[in-house]
Amino acid sequence: MQAFAVATLNGISYGLLLFMLSAGLTLIFSMLGVLNFAHASFYMLGAYLGYSIATHLGFGFALVGAPFVAGVAGAMIERALLRRVRGNGPLRELLLTFGLAYLLAEFVKLVWGLGSVSVALPSVLEGPLFTFAGGAFSRYRAFMMGVSVGTLAVLYALLRTSRTGLVLRAALTHGGAVEALGHDVARIGTLVFAIGTALAALAGVIGAPLAVVEPGMAEGVGSIVFVVVIVGG
Numbered sequence: 001m002q003a004f005a006v007a008t009l010n011g012i013s014y015g016l017l018l019f020m021l022s023a024g025l026t027l028i029f030s031m032l033g034v035l036n037f038a039h040a041s042f043y044m045l046g047a048y049l050g051y052s053i054a055t056h057l058g059f060g061f062a063l064v065g066a067p068f069v070a071g072v073a074g075a076m077i078e079r080a081l082l083r084r085v086r087g088n089g090p091l092r093e094l095l096l097t098f099g100l101a102y103l104l105a106e107f108v109k110l111v112w113g114l115g116s117v118s119v120a121l122p123s124v125l126e127g128p129l130f131t132f133a134g135g136a137f138s139r140y141r142a143f144m145m146g147v148s149v150g151t152l153a154v155l156y157a158l159l160r161t162s163r164t165g166l167v168l169r170a171a172l173t174h175g176g177a178v179e180a181l182g183h184d185v186a187r188i189g190t191l192v193f194a195i196g197t198a199l200a201a202l203a204g205v206i207g208a209p210l211a212v213v214e215p216g217m218a219e220g221v222g223s224i225v226f227v228v229v230i231v232g233g
Contacts (some may be wrong), residue, residue, distance in 0.1 A: 006137050013141040016148035017207050021221070022228040023155060024199030029229070031192045034082065035090070038098040039200055040222035041104035046070050046201025047208040048112050049219065059122040063147075066205045067198040067205045074197030078190045086189075101218065109215050116214035144206050151199065168192065196205050 025039045049066035050059075057065070076101065085092040099162065125143050128136035159165035170179045171188045179185045 009137050010141060012231065013145045013148075017203055018221075018224065018228050019232075020148045020151050020206075023151065024196035024203075025225055025227055027155075027199070028193055028196040030088075031168060032189055033090070034086070034093050034097070034193075036196070037094060037222075038100040038104060039097075039196070040225055041101045041193040041206075042070050042074065042197045042200035042216040043204040043221060044108060044213075044215070044218040045073075045104055046204025047211070047213045048204075049201065050118070050208050051112075051117050051203035051213060054119060056176050062205050063202070067202040071194040071198030072136055073211075074170030075190050075194040078118055078193040082193065083186065083189070105215055105218065112215075114215060116212050119208040119213060120124050121209045126220070140209060144210075147202075147206055151202070 021043055024042075028034055028036050028039070046066045049069055050062040052064045053062040064152055065081060068111075081096060081100075082093065085096055112202060121140055125140040131137075142232075157165075159168065167183055168188060168191075170185065171185050175185045178188075
């Protein structure tokens with residue numbers, strides 16, 4: 001029974017990690033109508049960026065720096081590439097993001113090599129949080145759960161209770177009216193894409209110490225994310 005409880009908590013922690021990764025994809029799809037096939041690649045990019053930043057500056061800086069860099073990269077991609085094809089039908093958007101996934105994979109190989117890298121656990125989060133007779137639940141998995149729940153709370157506050165969220169949701173269905181009120185709808189789309197890619201990178205950072213960080217990790221999690229989005233809505 002104790003081992004089952006620990007296994008259940010481990011499963012919940014991984015499920016919350018998938019939620020964080022899937023939330024960015026859902027945000028981009030629901031507000032921009034873009035099915036981003038490169039989303040898992042930003043998860044991989046976040047893991048590698050987190051590895052490099054944590055190696056030189058520490059894990060705390062990686063939690064902030066990697067999502068910020070990935071968000072800026074996502075904003076630049078949306079403005080330079082995705083915005084150009086958005087009005088030409090979903091097929092071009094799919095092809096663009098599909099090609100972008102390959103480019104990000106090759107970029108990772110070029111910068112970090114073909115081998116895997118290991119991200120060390122922060123010393124303060126090492127060891128079990130509590131133990132049962134049949135197993136232990138680690139502090140780091142509890143930290144993952146806390147970050148994921150905190151992300152859910154921030155997203156809810158941003159999208160459902162803030163003025164920014166009101167504008168974002170209005171731009172989804174009444175873009176012309178929102179633009180007539182003085183809001184830059186195109187900039188809102190850039191912000192949404194940047195937030196989505198930053199969430200994917202944050203999931204990569206916190207998942208990296210428990211995963212194998214290697215150039216093929218996006219392929220392993222990409223299909224799972226689409227299942228989560230389809231089943232979870």
